[in-house]
Amino acid sequence: MRRVKWLLPALYILFVLLPIYWLLNMSFKTTNEILGSFTWWPGHITLENYRTILTDPTWYTGYLNSLAYVLMNTVISVSLALPAAYAFSRYRFMGDKHLFFWLLSNRMAPPAVFALPFFQLYSAIGLFDTHVAVALAHCLFNIPLAVWILEGFMSGVPKELDETAFVDGYPFWRFFIRIFIPTIAAGIGVAAFFCFMFSWVELLLAKTLTAVVAKPIAAVMTRTASTSGYELGLLAAAGALTIIPGAFVIYFVRNYIAKGFALGRV
Amino acid sequence: MSGRTPNQKAWWLVMPVVLLVAFNAVIPLMTVVNYSVQETFGDNQFFFEGVTWFEQILHSSRFHDALERQLLFTAIVLAIEVPLGVAIALAMPRSGAWSSVCLVLMAMPLLIPWNVVGAMWNIFALPDIGLLGHSLNALGFDYNFTRQPLAAWSTLVAMDVWHWTSLVVLLAYAGLSAIPTAFYQAAKIDGASAWAVFCYIQLPKMKRVLMIAVLLRFMDSFMIYTEAIVLTGGGPGNSTSLLSIDLVKIALGQFDLGPAAAMSLIYFLIILLLSWVFYAVMTRDEAQS
Numbered sequence: 001m002r003r004v005k006w007l008l009p010a011l012y013i014l015f016v017l018l019p020i021y022w023l024l025n026m027s028f029k030t031t032n033e034i035l036g037s038f039t040w041w042p043g044h045i046t047l048e049n050y051r052t053i054l055t056d057p058t059w060y061t062g063y064l065n066s067l068a069y070v071l072m073n074t075v076i077s078v079s080l081a082l083p084a085a086y087a088f089s090r091y092r093f094m095g096d097k098h099l100f101f102w103l104l105s106n107r108m109a110p111p112a113v114f115a116l117p118f119f120q121l122y123s124a125i126g127l128f129d130t131h132v133a134v135a136l137a138h139c140l141f142n143i144p145l146a147v148w149i150l151e152g153f154m155s156g157v158p159k160e161l162d163e164t165a166f167v168d169g170y171p172f173w174r175f176f177i178r179i180f181i182p183t184i185a186a187g188i189g190v191a192a193f194f195c196f197m198f199s200w201v202e203l204l205l206a207k208t209l210t211a212v213v214a215k216p217i218a219a220v221m222t223r224t225a226s227t228s229g230y231e232l233g234l235l236a237a238a239g240a241l242t243i244i245p246g247a248f249v250i251y252f253v254r255n256y257i258a259k260g261f262a263l264g265r266v
Numbered sequence: 267m268s269g270r271t272p273n274q275k276a277w278w279l280v281m282p283v284v285l286l287v288a289f290n291a292v293i294p295l296m297t298v299v300n301y302s303v304q305e306t307f308g309d310n311q312f313f314f315e316g317v318t319w320f321e322q323i324l325h326s327s328r329f330h331d332a333l334e335r336q337l338l339f340t341a342i343v344l345a346i347e348v349p350l351g352v353a354i355a356l357a358m359p360r361s362g363a364w365s366s367v368c369l370v371l372m373a374m375p376l377l378i379p380w381n382v383v384g385a386m387w388n389i390f391a392l393p394d395i396g397l398l399g400h401s402l403n404a405l406g407f408d409y410n411f412t413r414q415p416l417a418a419w420s421t422l423v424a425m426d427v428w429h430w431t432s433l434v435v436l437l438a439y440a441g442l443s444a445i446p447t448a449f450y451q452a453a454k455i456d457g458a459s460a461w462a463v464f465c466y467i468q469l470p471k472m473k474r475v476l477m478i479a480v481l482l483r484f485m486d487s488f489m490i491y492t493e494a495i496v497l498t499g500g501g502p503g504n505s506t507s508l509l510s511i512d513l514v515k516i517a518l519g520q521f522d523l524g525p526a527a528a529m530s531l532i533y534f535l536i537i538l539l540l541s542w543v544f545y546a547v548m549t550r551d552e553a554q555s
Contacts, residue, residue, distance in 0.1 A: 008357045012350075012435075013371050015428065019390040020374065022397045026389055038400045080286060083279040091276035099280065106291050108537050110489040112510040113530035116517055117294030140290040143283055201379045203492050218381045236389060239382040246377025247370075254370050 020243070026236035034232045049237035059238065062217035065131065066200065067245065069214065072135035074195040077142040078150075078188060085150035086176065090162065103144040111204040114140070119208050129211045137205050142195045149194060153187025154180075193253045200246060217242060301527035319528035329529065331504070332512040333536075339508055340487045343426050347483060348476070350427070351434025355442055356468070358435070369439070372432040384496025387425040391497075411498065415505035418498045422506055425497060426490070430483060437479040441472035481544055488537050509533055 026034055027049055028042040053059040087093070088100055118137055119128070127133040161183065165175040181188070203218040210216060221238050302320070305313045323329050354372075359365045375383070393399035393410045398421075402409040411417040445467065453463050491510035494500070500507035500515070507515070513533060517526035 005357045009354050009368055012354050012431070013368065016372060016375055016432070018397065019386050019428065022390045023386045034395060038395055076286075080282045084283040087276035087279035090270055091273040091279075092270045093272070093274050093276040096276075099284065103283070103287060105538060106287055108485050108489075108541055109291065109295075109534060110491070110510055110513075110530075110537065112489070112491050112513050112517075113298065113534055114294045115514070116523075116526075117297035118290075120297060121293055136286070137290060139286050143287055147283060197377050200377065203379055203381050218379050221385070222381065232389065235385060239378075239385055242379050242382050243374065243377070247374065250370050250373045250377060254366050 023236050023240050026232055027240045029233050029236075031231055031233045046233075049233045050241075052234060053238055053241065059217075059220060062215060062220035063241065065210070065214050066206075066216040066218070066242075069131040069134040069138070069206070069216070070196055070199040072131060073138040073142060073199040074192050076135060077139055077146045077195045078192050080139075081143055081146035081150055081191065082181070082188075083176070085147045085154055086180070088147065088151045089154035090159070100147075103147060107141050107144045109140065111202065115204055115208045118205060122209055128209065129213050131214045133209045134206045134214065134216070135199075137209055138199045138202060141202075142198055145194055145198065146191045149191040150184070150187055153184045153190070157183055189253055193249060196249055197246070298527045298530050301523045302531055303524075305524050315524060319524045320532065323525060323529050323532060328512070329532075332507055332509050335505075335507065336488060336509040339422070339426075339490070340484060342423055343430075343487045344480065344483055346423070346427050347431045347434050348480060351431050351479070352438045352472070352476070354431070354435045355438035356464070358439060360443065369436065372435055374432075375429050376432055380492035381496050383425065383429055384493040387421065387428070387493075387497050391421050413502055415502055418502060418506050422494060422498060425493060426487065429493065430486070434479045434483065437475040438472055441475035442468060445471045477545075481541060484544060485537060485541055488540075 025041060028045045028047070029039075030044075030046050030048065033039070033043055088096060122128050122133045122137070127136070157180075161179070162175065165179055166172075170179070203216065206216045207219045207222075210219065217238065221235060303315055303317070305315045305318075358368050378386070388396075390396050391398045391411050393403055393412075399409055399411070408414075409417050411421040449467050449471075450463070453467060458466070489510060490508060491514070494506060494508055495511055495514075498506045500511040504512075510533075513526060513529055516522050516529065
């Protein structure tokens, strides 16, 4: 019975890894080898695809652009969501419940619906093709999420903490920054993880809002796919490199993911 | 959200969030509403059309077909991912290094950009050089997802299961790890079977996170766009043109702003309505038990 129990997660992980393996496999092959015949692993391992990406500015600036707006978005979302989540978790105010659900309903807006209006809006205010535009646009779904997660974590902190600090004469902001934020550090980590994740994987808006200067890696990939024919090896290498930041982030929050889900009610 | 003190000044704390989200949500939404009641012939000339586009969309067989495909896709995906995710979470080691390894490996698909997910599955499923496509054909199946609608559908579903089951696993796992061990000890003393433990301890404790999982999976599968367009492009024919794909075809391909905007609003309202129904039904069950 115990041995059988292992089977399902193991099979599932195998299923998760197979397409990733195939991507890596392709990324180490030359395009000729890929199109030539079916092979289970690369005949001659070539790093040419990776070298092209890491030395050609049109490629690597794509990664830098993506990272730039993702980090900006994470910082904006989490820092604005912190006081809001505190308000939702500690105070009752007019329209608080409706406001909370209105915020969450934005998580349900399909990006396909907003693509064109976003393009017009950000062009009108002169932010088109900047990192800030994408970072701000991604706030549409990341801020509600961050507020939701952080509110869950904050509600797990006993109110006595706040009351004691105020009795001791702490002004609000000093209490908030010096005492409260360190208390919910794990929650901030989890919220930042989810903001990073959803901003990193979203591409429809990122592509719509950029042209040249702030073009994300995904747009570089699709453009290359259509202009330079069928360079599968190069595309596979580019795809494989997009997995790295995510894998890095998961590794850091691995102990908090499960807890964060439970407390943060994502 | 219990035991909160009344304080109207708390509005100042939520103000930045409200302003930024409103900027991003209200202005584009109003733009869409604006387009949805007008006709344009280019040159920035607009004519008021009232609800013409809405009537047209609601009566068009194209929209009905896309909606049916979307509902079918979402239903299949939910029916596979939720039970599978729960089963995997139940079978996972509860603590220790192996559980970390499992979590990290399983979370990988969640952090891959969506177009890369599509491209990866495209390469994976190609009938001649893809691992999946090649193996299936070598085993004697006639499989080509670029030509057979059924194969395209199966590949699309497999991709979504690959991409998102982990989310259900993580949520279910989180729900499970929140159960105190005393519960299991009590069940053991009573001689409860594994099935009884699942029905009376694990499932009720997982109810809230599962509700969130179903809601999130419902919303996101209803909004699927990038992965599907990269994998199948809505084809062969229109067989995998889900709502988003059809919408973008109309909006950007044919530049019919009015109908596209009307369709966007209908689409958004469907998601809101169904999510609300899901939410209401599930919270009602929770309140009863």
